[in-house]
Each structure stands twice: as structure tokens, then as C-alpha cells.
Amino acid sequence: MAAVSSQVREMVLAHIRDEPLRPGDRLPPERAFALAWDVSRASVRAAIAQLTDDGVLTVRQGAGTFVAPPKVERNLWDLRSLAESAREAGRELRTEVIDMRVVPADERTADLLDLAAGADVLSLRRLRIIDDVPAAVETSMLGLSRFESLDAVDFGARGLYETLADDYDTVVTSGHQRLGIDAIGPEIAEHLDLAETSRIFHVTGTASDESGRPIERFESWLRPDSIRFISDLQNIEEAV
Template sequence: MSVMSSGIPPKDRAQEGILWHIKSEGLKGGDRLMPERELAEKLGVSRTALRAAIMQLISTHVLESRQGSGTYVLPPKPINIFQETYNFSEAVRRAGREPGSVLVYARLIEADGDLADRTGLVVGAPLFEMRRVRFADDEPVAIETAYVNYAICPGIEAHDFAVESLYDVLAGEYDVHVGHGEERISIARATADEASLLRVEEGSPVFFERALECQADGVPVEYLKAVILPSRYRFASNGCENGSRLKEVKSAWLTW
């Protein structure tokens, strides 16, 4: 491949070339890139531009450098596309990885004033509260605290959410399906407890997500708070109306 110049900065041309090379060669997480000299020749870019592009892709967690060994492709990050109704396990599987969870706690509580406001339920309404650390393969990705409307799923606390999917249980046992939702995402820093669960340093940047998921008729299903590692999970928009998905081929650009 010879990357056309057409006024594109050399580093950007090299970066696009590397991503093209990964895709065209079918490289997966853990595969090593060819030596810099050979890759620069193949892409038609300078080694200076190639090194700058590799550093950029390392900073965005597409590649990693292993001293004395070379540059390796990292596994693709799961992605939440705002307009599409996803659960975590589905997003991880779509990235070709295996979802997992560690249950921190699960209990029945009553909605206080804040939770009542956020869920649209009344103060004192029963909620099933559950906190889990979510994994992609063996990497912790997020800490999720879910508050589920207990009125639509009585007895749900009997399930073992260390191994079961919340949304699978809601659909299979209670015929409860999420029809639409609202999400808010901001940037925060991991507390000491969060950092310990996510295996990162205290103060590491994280996404902080709040979401309210409802049935098609507007009945609230789940209010979610999540602390998510940007290095291991992504968010994107597909440009469609809510609930609409792009065809698989059209969303291939989201691979990395």
C-alpha cells in the first residue's frame, strides 16, 4: 500500500496506514506488527512519521510497545453506540471478547429522595441494588451500580448475577425489555476503592455514566451509575435515530 499524500499530515497518513494494515492482514489482539522499517516501506511513509503514528495509537490503546519485543495490537475495545440498546455483555461479545462479572453486593433497598427523582418512582419504592465489576476477558472494564425497579421483577434477588446477565433475566423471566433510555457521561477520576477494583492507579481518568433505561411504555426498568475505563471501553454515535442500528459492514470503522 502506498498512502497518498494529498495534503494529509505524514503522521495521520501513517496512522491510517497502520489501521489499514491491521485490518487487511487480519491482525488480532496479541499479534505483533512487522518491524518499523518494513512497515514504513509497505505504507510509503517515513520511519519518523511511522513512529509518531505508533506513539499516538499507543496513547489511544490500539497498540502497545513491549520493550525488546516489538509493537503489538491490543484487543478491540467494546463499544456502546448511543442510539442502540445495548447491555454490557452484548457490547463485549460484539468486540469478539468474553464478558464477565464479579458481584460486589446485591440487596433490596427503598428509594430515597434522590433515587426517586432519578428513577421517576415514589420515595420508598422497592429497588434491587446491585454492584458489579464488569470484565472483558480478564480485564476489569467498569464498575456498575444498578437500581432495578423491583415492582416489575419481584424475586429477582434470587438470581446469581455473578454468572447471570441482568438483561437476560429480565427478558427471560419477566418479559421485561428496554425500549429506550437516556445517558449522561462525564469525566471523573477513580477513587481509591474504584482504582483497586479496576486495577489502576488512584486518580486515573474514568468515564462516569448515569443512565435511565425504560420499557417502550415508559415504565422505568433500571437506573445505572457506572465508572468506566476509557482505555478499555468506548462510546460512539451511529448518526441514526434512537433504536436504529447500522448494518454491520457500515460500522466496521468502529473496530478501533
């Protein structure tokens, strides 16, 4: 069955190329493919599952199977914003502010941002929407002693790193992050329109300026059907 489904996978790809179908276009139902190619519906279903895992197709419950738009690629070594990555992929990104408030820094945040415990920090949580699909929830925490009045900015209209560069002459040039795949939880699931049982990308870390001074503590939840992580590789021993 695996060999047949691989062949059917190539036939589906050829169908997409030859029609041609564009992102958002609907594929014929499994039954039509099975009849046209004289294969089992199980083989068609397996091929579609493979292509869905590859990010080529997307299945909408009750609506059918569609050609997926290209994923936004995030290089693990790249400090560009999600907005820049989306523009590079030809996608439209907009932002909704879920919550923005001034809170006292807890011990962990104070340690990571080199602040006194209890110092005022801006806690900013944003929903990032790519082509009308909720793709990521991002939380940022920044010390207000350095970025006075940052809590007055409309981050639905302006980017965080853009604001830091333009208004505070501060550019993010380095950082540290940890990437995992974790259970989503009810709050994030609701924002991203996913089942609570879903597992998605979970990124945590810090960003620093050119002097190495920490600027931001961040945490992001990203849908794997919208965003793909890549990395540039090198031989560390040869580079030393």
C-alpha cells in the same frame, strides 16, 4: 517532528499488517524500529503514542507494546447490553458481582424510578471483564415492588436485562443517559486496575419499558482502552 512521527505511524501499521501481527502480539522495541528505519527513537515513541490513543496498540508497563484487541463499541442510541456488544466484537465477557443488597430508595432514586421514598430497591454492582481485562463497573438500582425476588438471582451467571425479559416479561425499550469523562476515584480504580489519577467514561441514566415506565437507575464506569462510544447522526430539522 510531527510529519516524521506520522510517517513512522504508517510504517508501524504496515509492519503490523505485513508480519502479520494479531491482537496480543508484541511489537519489537522502539530501538529496533529506530535502527531499521533510520529514524529517532523520539519519532517512534510519538508514533506509538498516537497509535495507543487510537486504540491500535496498548502499552503494558515493563512488558512492552502490544497489538490491542478491537474495542467494544457502544452506540449511544443502542439499548443492547454490554454482553451483546462484546459478542458482536468477537470478545468474551464475564461478570463478577461486587455487591448486591436491598436498600431503601433515597429521594433521588425514588423520584427517578417513580417509587415512594424509602421503598425497597435492589442495589447491584457488577464488574464486567472483557477477555480477562476488567473493563467496566456497573451499578443498577431497581424497585423490588415490581421485581419481587430479583435479589435472589445469580447475576454472575445471568444478565440483568435477560432476567427482566425472561422472568418478569419486561423489556427495556427506551432510556436517557448522560456521558462524561471523569476522575476515577480509589474504589473504581481498584476494581478496574487503573491509577487513581485516571480519567474514564462515566455514564449515568435511567432505562424504561415499552410503556415509558422507569425500570432502572444506572451508573457505569468504563475503561476507554476497552470500550469506544459511537453515535448515529441525523439532521434533526429534516427529521421533524
